[in-house]
Amino acid sequence: MEKTVNQRAWLLVIPVLILVAFSSIIPMMTVVNYSFQDSFGGNEFFWVGLEWYRELLHSERLWDAFGRQLLFSFIILLIEIPLGILVALSMPKKGFAASICLVLMSLPLLIPYNVVGTIWQVFGRADIGLLGRALSDLGISYNYSQNAFDAWATVIMMDVWHWTSLVALLSYAGLRSIPSAYYQAAKIDQAGRWSVFRHIELPKMRGVLMIAILLRFMDSFMIYTEPFVLTGGGPGNATTFLSIDLVKMALGQFDLGPAAAFSLMYFLVILLISYVFYTVMITADKNEANR
Amino acid sequence: MAAITLQNLAHSYNPDSGADADYALKEVNHVWEDGKAYALLGPSGCGKTTLLNIISGLLTPTRGQVLFDGQDVTEASTADRNIAQVFQFPVVYDTMTVGENLAFPLRNRGMDKALISERVQRIAEMTGLEADLHKRARGLTTDLKQKISLGRGMVREDVNAILFDEPLTVIDPHLKWELRTQLKSLHQEFGHTMIYVTHDQTEALTFAEKVVVMKDGLVLQIGTPQELFERPAHAFVGYFIGSPGMNFLPVTVEGNSARLKDAAVTLTDDYGTPDGDLRLGIRPEFVRLTRQADGLPVTINHVQDAGRHKFVNATLFDSEINIAVDEGSQIGPDMTRVILDPEKISIFRDDWRLDGRPVDQVGGGAS
Amino acid sequence: MSLRLEGVSKIVNGETHIHPADIVLEKGSMNVLLGPTSAGKTSLMRLMAGLDKPDTGRIFWEDQDVTGKRVQDRDIAMVYQQFVNYPSMTVYDNIASPLKLRKKSAAEIDARVREMAELLKLTSILGSKPAEISGGQQQRCAMARALAKDVGLVLMDEPLANLDYKLREELRVEIPRLFKASGSIFVYATTEPEEALLLGGNTATLWEGRITQFGPAMDVYRGPVDATTARVYSDPPMNFVSVQKDAAGIRFPDGQLIPATGETGNIPDGTYRAGFRAHNLEIGTLQPGAVSFAAKLIVTELTGSDTFLHVSVAGERWIGLIPGLQDFRAGQELPIGLNPESLFYFDEQDQLVAAPDQPVDMERV
Structure with missing residues (x-):
């Protein structure tokens, strides 16, 4: 549908443009500026061109962090999406129970990132934590600050606990929008539970699931607070994901130039992957429809 | 296939209040004969969908029983009733091809593969879906999708009944003709018991052998299209069936004579001396414009030309009436009188039809 | 007062929705757009209303070129297939809303609202909210709102399609009456030949984005220029x-x-x-x-x-x-x-x- 051409409309957008300019465009330009310069002490800057970018692309440390990051996001999606759907499917359809469920489900979403980190940090401690103590009493050795696998498992658990609700709520909304006629038809056709899911619920949830995957991917790709609170990226560099690495570089080492280049590349990578994700899903959808 | 019996059936969405007005479906007793095609016809909110949902098992009635071949299924679930249903909007499985959609109810019942494909082929032929069998159902037009829904409803031979809930609402007028005939042919071919809910009289009359006319939760009449047209049991049936509906004129009746203001109309039947609110009902098709002096005087208000007919709106003794005039006939300025066909006159008392006795049996030698 | 389309066409994503169309709608005329679903009735109406801009051609209103003019600045009203009313307002306020926007005096508004309500048999339910009244009444309310402001061009896009059969019959009689009372140019889209005949006036038959014929309803019905028009203007199909x-x-x-x-x-x-x-x-x-x-x-x-x-x-x-x-x-x-x-x-x-x-x-x- 084509809009009627009206230049005056731009006047109305100006306040927002100014706000956005101050809140994101100008800071971002500063970062771009930094990424091409080297700084000594405080205020002396030298033009270094693409030096930082070149260096970063050859940095093993960065590639390691990138690999960890991808693996992390992949595992998160693999767990949270099916689990969220499962939770949504088993939620009550209507009435008081449904409202209670919705409120309970939203609780984790309301907890700040660093609090989630702290909760799990305490929860997992072998001396005073409920989980850590229980596991060690069962004879299972579990120590997230020493063992890389345990640290990973804890971070993943944390994220799953924190965000599966979001996937579940989105899926639940998708499920509720399916007209009852479909379920009735399925009953009449004597379709099994799996068939109902495979041929009715899943295809009708498609739209919301795409959004859920995209949101969870972008968010998990930027994870920072939880592993930082838990182990500060350790043990060793085991849970040093991209953003932790970035902060280490920028604040810990005061390498403003490389850090600026890093964040720009980080930003572009997220943009790129999200874009690819989105187009692939959209075209798959279109092809399916036209087949 | 089965005969469906409704026994003292009534339903209220608010049964505790006990008020009669709360009943979305007032008490009904009826047997739907095996293998016949029925239509439930009425304006929105008349209770037709409530009745359909009770038969399909989606609703449990407040009172009474539903029997399939004498067996009480009132409490049975939809799945256990062995019925098929076609909904207002197409319900298709997007993930499957057209053929898989048609085969789905059979596959779920573990039918033999060869038998399934034979049956699917047959249904596809009858619904005109042969060319599309291997296409993905998703992305097809609404018309085709609704054909799939119809086909899936028909595909099982052993169903007790097939229920249709306004299935042609979303279909273009030209295609309605095609789908309606297909439905009719499918009924003739397979002989399923069919129940069809609609607010469109053309669909109801053309589809069904018997039409159930409902209003405000009450079944007003169950009859063949001809009975509904010629002998409506209730003034509402007269109004609702036919387009435009029946004309009504306030009258007083004595024996076989109806008096409208200062004119008298001779009736074919003797009604005695009924009291109450009396009205004479006659269809626009049976009112004839004429020059003859013995007609009743009318003033013509306007004429609408619908191609095959012209509809004349006129005033007869303070009442507005419609007159249908055939395509070839002319309307002259001197045609200011009408003749009502006495054979086709109905008399209603307090909206319900009165049955008279044919005149020649009454007095014997009157003629 | 007239609306003139000269070579107006609409192409969306390389698909031609409306082939170049020439049509003149005269003052005080009833014009029915007749054609099956997706024949281009709604697209043509949107062009007439100024909701869409044509890709080629010009649109004239009283001999003035209004091709690029915004819909807000034009003198039109529209009634849709869905019953579009303000849910939080009473029927009275719904009908009054366009008049209030035009800054009419309270007495003037009241007189006009009551006049429209009388015409459309809404007087007894002026105090009700749209959710409390029937579909037929909701659509009458929408029509009253469209007609209250007394505009030059009234567009109705299958206004009866979502109504019960009998209500449709009733409103079919009312619409020509309303039209005569208003003196505006009416454009009315429908898929049903019988409706086109009963409404009378002119019929434009549409098929795959083309106006195949335009003329007095009976002339088109009895003298279709081609087989397509004949098919569109016959139910059952010819x-x-x-x-x-x-x-x-x-x-x-x-x-x-x-x-x-x-x-x-x-x-x-x-x-x-x-x-x-x-x-x-x-x-x-x-x-x-x-x-x-x-x-x-x-x-x-x-x-x-x-x-x-x-x-x-x-x-x-x-x-x-x-x-x-x-x-x-x-x-x-x-x-x-x-x-x-x-x-x-x-x-x-x-x-x-x-x-x-x-x-x-x-x-x-």
């Missing part, structure tokens, strides 16, 4: 049979010959398609001179007063409408007939070459 014209007359597929008289006498020899409407098919005792066929009955539909016959004849499928109720067995052979006077003839390009004589114009009372 029946066709292929015929051969030669020196001897008109030959039907089974060899029957009828003399080529009147207009058909003047058409060159060749192959034609003859079309006729359902109610012109006859059964039983045929009129002298009728073309007779042996038809195989597919199915009959009884409507209470008439019977629809679906038959197959020489590989064609026809639908006939005969008066009275007559039930036949499917598969039965039926002798049917056609009055040659009721046939339309179309050439190989589907253009009309001969139409039945117009019935003598009835003397208006």
Whole structure:
């Protein structure tokens, strides 16, 4: 549908443009500026061109962090999406129970990132934590600050606990929008539970699931607070994901130039992957429809 | 296939209040004969969908029983009733091809593969879906999708009944003709018991052998299209069936004579001396414009030309009436009188039809 | 006051929704856009309203070019298939809303609202909210709102499509009345030929984004310029049979010959398609001179007063409408007939070459 051409409309957008300019465009330009310069002490800057970018692309440390990051996001999606759907499917359809469920489900979403980190940090401690103590009493050795696998498992658990609700709520909304006629038809056709899911619920949830995957991917790709609170990226560099690495570089080492280049590349990578994700899903959808 | 019996059936969405007005479906007793095609016809909110949902098992009635071949299924679930249903909007499985959609109810019942494909082929032929069998159902037009829904409803031979809930609402007028005939042919071919809910009289009359006319939760009449047209049991049936509906004129009746203001109309039947609110009902098709002096005087208000007919709106003794005039006939300025066909006159008392006795049996030698 | 479209077209994503259209709607005229779903009725209306900008062509309102003019600045009202009212306002406030926007005085608004309510039988429910009234009343409320501001152009896009059959019948009578009272240009979209005829005025038939014909309703109905228009303006769909014209007359597929008289006498020899409407098919005792066929009955539909016959004849499928109720067995052979006077003839390009004589114009009372 084509809009009627009206230049005056731009006047109305100006306040927002100014706000956005101050809140994101100008800071971002500063970062771009930094990424091409080297700084000594405080205020002396030298033009270094693409030096930082070149260096970063050859940095093993960065590639390691990138690999960890991808693996992390992949595992998160693999767990949270099916689990969220499962939770949504088993939620009550209507009435008081449904409202209670919705409120309970939203609780984790309301907890700040660093609090989630702290909760799990305490929860997992072998001396005073409920989980850590229980596991060690069962004879299972579990120590997230020493063992890389345990640290990973804890971070993943944390994220799953924190965000599966979001996937579940989105899926639940998708499920509720399916007209009852479909379920009735399925009953009449004597379709099994799996068939109902495979041929009715899943295809009708498609739209919301795409959004859920995209949101969870972008968010998990930027994870920072939880592993930082838990182990500060350790043990060793085991849970040093991209953003932790970035902060280490920028604040810990005061390498403003490389850090600026890093964040720009980080930003572009997220943009790129999200874009690819989105187009692939959209075209798959279109092809399916036209087949 | 089965005969469906409704026994003292009534339903209220608010049964505790006990008020009669709360009943979305007032008490009904009826047997739907095996293998016949029925239509439930009425304006929105008349209770037709409530009745359909009770038969399909989606609703449990407040009172009474539903029997399939004498067996009480009132409490049975939809799945256990062995019925098929076609909904207002197409319900298709997007993930499957057209053929898989048609085969789905059979596959779920573990039918033999060869038998399934034979049956699917047959249904596809009858619904005109042969060319599309291997296409993905998703992305097809609404018309085709609704054909799939119809086909899936028909595909099982052993169903007790097939229920249709306004299935042609979303279909273009030209295609309605095609789908309606297909439905009719499918009924003739397979002989399923069919129940069809609609607010469109053309669909109801053309589809069904018997039409159930409902209003405000009450079944007003169950009859063949001809009975509904010629002998409506209730003034509402007269109004609702036919387009435009029946004309009504306030009258007083004595024996076989109806008096409208200062004119008298001779009736074919003797009604005695009924009291109450009396009205004479006659269809626009049976009112004839004429020059003859013995007609009743009318003033013509306007004429609408619908191609095959012209509809004349006129005033007869303070009442507005419609007159249908055939395509070839002319309307002259001197045609200011009408003749009502006495054979086709109905008399209603307090909206319900009165049955008279044919005149020649009454007095014997009157003629 | 007139609305003129000159070569107006609309292309969306490389797909032509409206082929260049020329049409002039005169002051105080009722214009029905008739065509099946997605024939372009809504697209054309949106162009007329100024909701969409045409890709080519110009639109004139009272001889002024308004092609790029915003819909807000134009003098139009629109009624949709869905019942569009403000849910939080009463019927009264709904009807008053466009008048308030035009800064009319309270007394003026009140008088106008009551006038519209009277016209559309809404007086008794002026205090109700849209959710509390029936669908028919909601649509009447939407119409009252559209007509209250007394605009030059009223566009109605299948306003009756979502209503019950009987309500539709009622409003079909009311709309021409409203139209006469308003003096505006009315444009009304519908898929139903009968509705177009009953509303009267002019009909524009649409097919695949093209206006195939525009003229007084009866002229188009009785003289469709091509087979497409004839098909669009027939419900049940028009029946066709292929015929051969030669020196001897008109030959039907089974060899029957009828003399080529009147207009058909003047058409060159060749192959034609003859079309006729359902109610012109006859059964039983045929009129002298009728073309007779042996038809195989597919199915009959009884409507209470008439019977629809679906038959197959020489590989064609026809639908006939005969008066009275007559039930036949499917598969039965039926002798049917056609009055040659009721046939339309179309050439190989589907253009009309001969139409039945117009019935003598009835003397208006």
